[in-house]
Amino acid sequence: MIVIGIDAHKRTHTAVVADQNGSQLSTKTTGTASKDHLALLRWGAEQCDDRMWAIEDCRHLSRRLERDLLAAGERVVRVPPKLMANARDGARTYGKSDPIDALAVARAALREPNLPEARLEGMEREIRLLVDHRDDLVAERTRIIGRLRWHLHELDPGWTPPKRLERASAYDKIEVFLSELSGLVSDLATRLVDHLRRLTLEIEELTTEIEELTTEITVRTTVLAPSLLAIPGCGPLTAAKLLGETAGVDRFRSKDAFARHNGTAPLPVWSSNHARHRLSRTGNRRINAAIHIIALTQAHCHPDARALLARRKAGGDGGMEALRILKRRLSDVVYRAMLADRPLMGTATAA
Template identity: 65%
Template sequence: MVVFGIDAHKRNHTAVAVDDRGRKLGERTTGTTSGDHLRLLTWAKRWGDDRLWAIEDCRQLSRRLARDLLAAGERIVRVPPKLMANCRSSARTYGKSNPIDALAVARAALREPDLPTASLDGDTRELRLLVDHRDDLVAERTRAINRLRWHLHELDPTLDPPARCLIPAKHLNTLTARLAEADGTVARLARHLLERCRYLTLEIRSLEEEIQVLVSEAAPSLMNIPGCGALNAAKILGETAGIARFRSKSAYARHNGTAPLPVWSGNRERHRLARTGNRQLNAALHRIAITQAHYHPDARAYLQRRKEAGNTSTEAIRALRRRLSDVVYRALLSDAHILNDRSSLQQAA
């Protein structure tokens, strides 16, 4: 088998071919259009039909390449960037370049047998794009509100709306009426920021309604988990990007950073918090854990047992988060089976 490591960039991709022992067979730099990818595939066929493509896991740069290769029936694995660093440091060559990085990607794919395989984007990517866009709009609205507060303070120090009062329409209407008679550049900018906040709020709510509909159809089991709302479920679906690519619940826990790391080398077995993994997924699980810690009887009873066993509140929440990872994993598997059955029925009809 020949492995082709790909170092992807915006304007070009560098491919390095290695044999099953990691020896370099050739290299090629190509463009990023579909025609360039076809020529790259033609170049790769000179080493036979038993080949594997290893692409560094930076999907904004490599999505078109992966899509074209998958359409041609090729096998692709995604290599996390942290694996490349070890390959570069252990190589006999020094420095950093596109061919060196591509060679490191290929050798990392040879060394690691269970790398995630690439697949065509589905509905989960649409959810991720919508959620990321909503997050950007919320951050933009927060920046606008912060600037507005400074302008209001300059106009009248008594104009100090409480927190979260610059989002509802009635408070924005009240401020607009108070600023209607004010003159000067500061007042004009404040009125502009008020309208900007109003527009962003409407767009955010429209996105939330769209996300609610999509998540209700794609993840009914996930939505049934106590403490998991539509936005949190959409974040989990988008960041997971297909639960089928994880071979077990333990692999999923390691991916989302809830699996503890072993840190012992003697008779006493110890573990510590893992700061690796997908931090967006980890934050989503943490939000569910905090919500259940306040309102869910089973979670509260579990936290109490952990504390009675000697855990601190932080350690108990961390343990609950690990259990929730397994719950989410099973819910995602259930939703995936439901979607597959629904798709099979539609095709049969």
């Protein structure tokens, strides 16, 4: 078997063929259109019948290439960028170029046999795009709220604006306050309030759409993630983030691999005979943040989670260490729930 490593860019893709020993056999650079991918596929078929494509995991650059290869029935694995540095450092050739990077991708795929495989896009990507767009709008609203607060403070330091500036009632109060003032700063503040109203309305519409996608498929009126939504502390938005970022939980070989991917698996930091672990800062931070939200919610209101935290603290663990252990347990719960819901995802995609 050969491995074809690909270094993906916006205008060109560079492919390098490597044998089982990691030796470079051939190289090819092509464009990024579908006709170029077809030529690349023909070239790969000429190299060997038993082949695997390894692509650096940068979805915006490689999504079309992955889709075309998968549609042709090819096997494609995604290589995390963090594996590239070690593969490049271990090479006998120095420097950095597209062929060197593509060879490093192939060698990383040879060294790591259990990399996640790419698949044709389905419902998960639609959910992820909606969640990402909503997060961008929320971040934009937060930035504008900060600017509005400074304008209001400049207009009247003694006037206290509402604490929550994400509601229509707060905008009504501010508009009443601004109606009695004049000048450029007041005019700018009024424009920001109008912008915030539009952003808030769009955020609410997106939230409703995401919740409907997560909880109900209109065509089949089937709950999309019943097991995931049954987890205490996991609401529709959190479930949507988990589904969209995971992109198919069955591509992970085990719950431990999923925990390593989302950063809840602890890192060993042993010293001499003292075995201990610390919080991992690696992995998919958006999945980690979703699990963190579930953990914080359960820490306040779920009896089993509260009992676990109390037991760990009584054993000498600090608050963050106890929370880390809870997140690791919840990662397994989320993994099993998404595995149970996976057949429904396939039904929704087919619909």
